[in-house]
Amino acid sequence: MRKIKKQKIYLLALLLPFILFVIGFEIGPLAAMIKNSFYADDGIQVTINQYLTIFKSDFYMKAIQNSLVISLISAVISVITAVIAAYSITKFSQKIQNRLLMITNMTSNFEGIPLSFSYIILLGNNGLFTLLFAKMGLDVFADFNLYSWTGLILVYIYFQIPLAVMLIYPSYQGIKKQWKEASSLLGGSKFSFWHRIGIPVLLPSIVGTFSILFANAMGAYATAYALVGSNYNLLSLQIASLVASDVALKPQLGSAMGVLLAVTMIGALWFNEQMMRRIRRDLR
Amino acid sequence: MKSLLSFHKALVGLLVIYLLIPLIGTFLFSIAGKWDHTILPESYTMKWYIELFQDERFFDAFQRTLFLIVMSVGLSIVIMLPTIFIITVYFSKWERLLQAAAMLPYGIPPIVGAVGLIKLYSNSLIPIAGTPWILIGAYFITILPFMYQGIRNSLRTINAVQLVDAAELLGATKFQAFRTVVFPNIISGILVSTLLSVALLFSEFALANLLVGGRFETLQIFLADKLNSSGHLTSAIVITYYSVILLLTGTVLKLTFKNEKNPAGKKKNRVLSLLRKQSRDKKFALEGENS
Amino acid sequence: MSYVTIDQVTKKYENQVVLNDISITLNKGEFATLLGQSGCGKSTLLRSIAGLEDVDAGRILIDGKDITNLSPRQREVGMVFQSYALFPNMNVFDNIAYGLKMKKVKNIKSKVAKMIEMVDLAGKEESYPHQLSGGQQQRVALARALVIEPKVLLLDEPLSALDAKIRKSLQKELKRIQKELNITTIFVTHDQEEAMTMSDRIFVMNKGNVVQSGSPTEIYTTPVNTFVANFIGNYNVFKMDTFRKLVRSTELKGDEVAFRPEVLKLLPIGEESQDLQENWRLKGIIKDVSMTGNILRYEVESEDFSFHVDDLHHRGAIFDQGTHIQIILPKKECLFL
Numbered sequence: 001m002r003k004i005k006k007q008k009i010y011l012l013a014l015l016l017p018f019i020l021f022v023i024g025f026e027i028g029p030l031a032a033m034i035k036n037s038f039y040a041d042d043g044i045q046v047t048i049n050q051y052l053t054i055f056k057s058d059f060y061m062k063a064i065q066n067s068l069v070i071s072l073i074s075a076v077i078s079v080i081t082a083v084i085a086a087y088s089i090t091k092f093s094q095k096i097q098n099r100l101l102m103i104t105n106m107t108s109n110f111e112g113i114p115l116s117f118s119y120i121i122l123l124g125n126n127g128l129f130t131l132l133f134a135k136m137g138l139d140v141f142a143d144f145n146l147y148s149w150t151g152l153i154l155v156y157i158y159f160q161i162p163l164a165v166m167l168i169y170p171s172y173q174g175i176k177k178q179w180k181e182a183s184s185l186l187g188g189s190k191f192s193f194w195h196r197i198g199i200p201v202l203l204p205s206i207v208g209t210f211s212i213l214f215a216n217a218m219g220a221y222a223t224a225y226a227l228v229g230s231n232y233n234l235l236s237l238q239i240a241s242l243v244a245s246d247v248a249l250k251p252q253l254g255s256a257m258g259v260l261l262a263v264t265m266i267g268a269l270w271f272n273e274q275m276m277r278r279i280r281r282d283l284r
Numbered sequence: 285m286k287s288l289l290s291f292h293k294a295l296v297g298l299l300v301i302y303l304l305i306p307l308i309g310t311f312l313f314s315i316a317g318k319w320d321h322t323i324l325p326e327s328y329t330m331k332w333y334i335e336l337f338q339d340e341r342f343f344d345a346f347q348r349t350l351f352l353i354v355m356s357v358g359l360s361i362v363i364m365l366p367t368i369f370i371i372t373v374y375f376s377k378w379e380r381l382l383q384a385a386a387m388l389p390y391g392i393p394p395i396v397g398a399v400g401l402i403k404l405y406s407n408s409l410i411p412i413a414g415t416p417w418i419l420i421g422a423y424f425i426t427i428l429p430f431m432y433q434g435i436r437n438s439l440r441t442i443n444a445v446q447l448v449d450a451a452e453l454l455g456a457t458k459f460q461a462f463r464t465v466v467f468p469n470i471i472s473g474i475l476v477s478t479l480l481s482v483a484l485l486f487s488e489f490a491l492a493n494l495l496v497g498g499r500f501e502t503l504q505i506f507l508a509d510k511l512n513s514s515g516h517l518t519s520a521i522v523i524t525y526y527s528v529i530l531l532l533t534g535t536v537l538k539l540t541f542k543n544e545k546n547p548a549g550k551k552k553n554r555v556l557s558l559l560r561k562q563s564r565d566k567k568f569a570l571e572g573e574n575s
Numbered sequence: 576m577s578y579v580t581i582d583q584v585t586k587k588y589e590n591q592v593v594l595n596d597i598s599i600t601l602n603k604g605e606f607a608t609l610l611g612q613s614g615c616g617k618s619t620l621l622r623s624i625a626g627l628e629d630v631d632a633g634r635i636l637i638d639g640k641d642i643t644n645l646s647p648r649q650r651e652v653g654m655v656f657q658s659y660a661l662f663p664n665m666n667v668f669d670n671i672a673y674g675l676k677m678k679k680v681k682n683i684k685s686k687v688a689k690m691i692e693m694v695d696l697a698g699k700e701e702s703y704p705h706q707l708s709g710g711q712q713q714r715v716a717l718a719r720a721l722v723i724e725p726k727v728l729l730l731d732e733p734l735s736a737l738d739a740k741i742r743k744s745l746q747k748e749l750k751r752i753q754k755e756l757n758i759t760t761i762f763v764t765h766d767q768e769e770a771m772t773m774s775d776r777i778f779v780m781n782k783g784n785v786v787q788s789g790s791p792t793e794i795y796t797t798p799v800n801t802f803v804a805n806f807i808g809n810y811n812v813f814k815m816d817t818f819r820k821l822v823r824s825t826e827l828k829g830d831e832v833a834f835r836p837e838v839l840k841l842l843p844i845g846e847e848s849q850d851l852q853e854n855w856r857l858k859g860i861i862k863d864v865s866m867t868g869n870i871l872r873y874e875v876e877s878e879d880f881s882f883h884v885d886d887l888h889h890r891g892a893i894f895d896q897g898t899h900i901q902i903i904l905p906k907k908e909c910l911f912l
Binding site for chain 2: 112
């Protein structure tokens with residue numbers, strides 16, 4: 001007995017590095033941020049003023065609003081595109097399906113700084129398409145400005161779509177062919193199958209994917225940073241400039257905004273988890 | 285029916301074009317000599333790549349990125365392997381706790397992580413603020429969910445606990461059991477999550493920029509800095525960078541296919557499981573605990 | 576002189592008693608079976624003997640040596656797991672040789688070869704586990720456990736993952752090897768038929784206790800309580816007061832009565848033959864009949880009581896559903912518990 005106990009202590013010691021890393025780089029920073037968000041700018045006085053400042057400030061509320069709007073719009077458009085595209089993909093042969101998924105998979109890795117750069121050379125002020133269209137006399141892009149929120153949404157959608165397709169595609173596999181057959185044997189039309197069976201089965205996965213995309217866009221930093229620098233008022237860009245810019249450091253305020261962002265993200269992911277529970281329950 | 289299929293074809297075709305245009309555009313730009321007013325470049329050249337590969341700053345940045353990746357991924361394997369093994373085998377009541385700690389980074393965007401890290405290590409007794417070391421720590425946490433899932437699933441797949449039991453009954457010590465029957469059987473499983481982690485860290489910008497920035501110029505920071513200089517040169521960097529990523533993910537895909545072909549593995553939809561492993565980072569939440 | 580002694584072993588998980596003060600002794604060369612439903616503690620007991628579980632109280636001795644606190648590798652026991660637990664990175668030869676290598680034994684090659692011969696796997700030395708069938712994997716697992724010449728062989732439901740035919744042949748083979756090596760064996764199963772065929776002695780377990788031990792015949796013909804009766808042979812079990820009404824007798828003692836379905840005889844109405852001194856005769860009706868190969872299983876109802884009757888499948892002698900019949904129950908086959 002004693003021998004076994006001694007061995008356990010030895011094993012516990014092997015867990016120490018992990019515990020240190022988790023405390024030092026995961027729990028510690030989170031706790032520090034939460035704590036810091038309840039201090040005044042001087043770092044001494046305990047207060048909830050930082051949160052009040054955010055909610056009273058038109059500027060910061062606008063940042064939150066912009067982030068929410070961009071995330072919502074890009075998520076909605078991407079999910080709708082993906083629902084249709086993934087369905088179309090299932091219509092091809094298995095081999096082509098695999099190829100297509102590989103392409104989505106590969107392009108899903110194209111994001112952040114390189115992606116923004118690509119868009120700049122294609123659609124930026126001196127972008128290839130911009131110049132080409134101008135030369136061809138097409139006005140479609142005359143009003144278009146990549147460095148604005150329409151530009152941001154365009155780029156966000158680009159990196160959201162492959163992800164959305166990869167997340168939604170598997171749930172089409174969950175719709176069994178027999179269901180369709182059973183439905184038509186029972187006298188259902190194609191429309192009534194999708195209306196009564198298909199969509200309800202897909203719904204949790206669609207909603208779940210939506211919340212992941214939403215969270216993904218809320219937390220995105222590199223893409224926006226590369227595209228609009230600090231010229232555009234976004235939550236993630238504001239947080240960055242409050243804690244790590246050369247001017248006007250306000251770490252306490254930044255912490256409070258960080259907490260708000262984290263809460264939003266965790267809320268979205270929690271929501272997704274609830275949806276997935278439902279899927280699993282339904283399918284088993 | 286036929287018209288429907290052509291509708292699907294057109295739709296998927298559009299999607300593929302849409303997804304590939306930025307990549308193709310960037311690639312053409314990186315090998316274009318003169319390209320102003322035509323659809324395709326007027327002349328081609330390799331000079332941007334030659335220029336890039338003669339740029340010491342590029343190589344330095346590349347090396348720094350490699351250093352960060354090797355350190356953090358290496359540390360992760362060395363630390364996580366015994367940790368997950370010990371907890372699953374000997375302290376199974378702590379499994380939920382381990383899982384929570386390992387999965388938490390999914391919910392924390394890098395920008396939020398950076399806020400906390402900056403606060404915690406500014407004026408701290410541990411002087412790592414602004415150095416690559418803080419980045420290694422942060423990266424360790426960033427890839428934690430991948431590594432955790434990869435290792436845990438591998439251990440489960442081979443039923444590691446029972447293998448160790450069997451080995452011990454045959455006279456092996458715990459360490460021998462781990463080395464001879466656990467480790468050789470999970471290498472391929474770990475390889476996949478390792479490569480995914482490497483790819484993820486290759487594209488990491490937020491933490492690098494906020495925690496160290498120009499003091500330790502990584503590939504991504506170098507790229508961000510070059511954004512406003514020569515477009516052709518930057519295209520060459522993007523394409524080079526993306527080739528590395530493709531190589532990594534391509535290897536992952538190959539490995540995954542190979543594992544699927546293994547008759548020991550269960551017959552599952554190949555594509556499904558491939559996707560599952562491939563997009564594990566963002567997909568975790570969709571997959572849930574997978575327990 | 577007992578070879579394996581389990582002395583008042585107790586184990587608890589949190590507040591649940593998994594092994595309740597269990598004492599068992601086995602002789603050298605005996606084939607003993609721990610039989611019970613899942614969760615009865617049989618596997619836990621086996622794993623405690625292997626050293627894969629700690630016990631909270633009691634001692635375990637093998638060949639006179641107290642092994643209670645030894646680690647698994649020092650216990651000199653061999654074990655075969657339900658899912659085989661073969662090492663997937665090693666071929667058949669290396670799997671079997673593993674224990675010998677760990678113990679740094681000489682003549683590994685010839686010992687392994689002999690073992691491979693014994694379990695009839697010659698020619699498969701280079702195969703990897705995933706290339707073998709379930710039955711073959713099981714043989715490798717057995718060879719791997721036996722090659723280190725353990726003092727006791729532990730088998731944890733080793734056949735339950737196999738299909739019926741392979742299972743039957745492996746049962747025989749396992750028994751042959753066990754006799755050949757005269758190795759003390761503890762076998763865990765939930766399958767009473769398997770236990771009956773293989774064992775010298777059966778320990779029936781329930782809720783952490785050994786409820787009955789004895790030879791297969793003893794266990795089958797004289798179960799000590801209704802749990803064993805139900806578990807072992809599909810006994811018909813009745814509360815005594817209902818049974819008294821059924822046979823119209825007031826002299827019977829005990830709380831419950833049990834009789835096996837195959838001791839009952841069914842006769843057409845009007846046929847007189849059985850001695851009423853030694854038998855009870857009841858009137859009933861066939862509610863259901865099903866055929867399992869050579870056995871006909873009737874569900875018979877008599878005065879609101881229903882029970883099973885098993886009969887050999889004689890050609891053409893099937894009572895149809897709804898037929899009124901007489902049921903003959905021999906008095907001496909009734910167990911009063």
